[in-house]
């Protein structure tokens with residue numbers, strides 16, 4: 001579930017959120033928002049850091065300590081305690097041996113898994129083959145309920161950037177139904193993976209395996225999926241860096257959507273699930289720089305093309321007839 005910060009309304013990743021409680025924190029947010037405060041909720045890291053700065057201001061620190069003492073709480077201690085409590089709970093669960101012994105047998109749709117046959121197209125494997133990655137195995141299980149056993153192989157052609165291509169993901173069919181035993185810990189790991197997948201799912205995702213349809217990609221960016229792959233490949237060599245919140249491919253998708261559709265940064269925040277409009281603006285600026293350094297010099301201006309290339313590959317038949325003497329020489 002998407003959570004929003006009670007203070008700045010930006011989206012918060014599950015790992016970055018902290019509970020919104022305590023009289024001092026509530027006064028801080030109340031002064032900023034001037035709105036009715038919710039009973040509970042979450043606050044983002046950025047706002048929490050601002051709060052700590054404000055909380056440690058020597059002018060108010062005594063007054064705030066006094067108020068907290070009166071109401072019998074301390075947000076700093078409470079926050080740390082919550083983390084400690086969680087850790088204790090985890091340790092307790094792990095030390096409970098009985099959970100490891102419980103197993104459950106489930107019927108699963110399993111693909112072909114052999115060292116001689118491709119799990120995708122079921123053809124005999126050639127000398128160049130790839131092992132299907134754990135991410136793709138998880139993705140197929142979560143989305144299509146098809147289980148690919150660990151170590152399964154496929155032809156080299158089905159892999160792009162170390163991930164199965166969209167065509168391959170759609171082509172995989174189950175081969176048989178087998179009953180497989182899972183330990184309780186495997187089930188917990190499965191739930192965690194499902195939760196991670198669910199919370200990281202985006203409306204518009206340009207990241208591999210790039211499951212967006214070709215027409216959706218064109219409608220948003222104005223270019224086809226293969227052209228998008230080429231462009232993001234060029235920008236991958238630029239100074240722009242991948243980060244956990246913003247990949248180069250998604251940043252490129254955002255930039256192209258902006259220049260094609262002219263949507264406001266606020267609307268783009270919603271479509272691309274950015275935390276706020278400023279982050280969208282910063283991302284657009286860095287893609288613009290990367291385009292100027294890595295794309296524009298190769299495709300725009302007189303330097304990107306040779307005279308011969310213009311003559312032989314980019315002249316219309318009419319221009320060729322008008323300007324070429326003996327069909328060879330171009331007068332410009």
Ligand SMILES: [Zn+2]
Pocket residue numbers: 005006007008009010043044045046047048
């Ligand atoms: Zn915030």
Ligand SMILES: [Zn+2]
Pocket residue numbers: 118119120121122123154155158
């Ligand atoms: Zn194959």
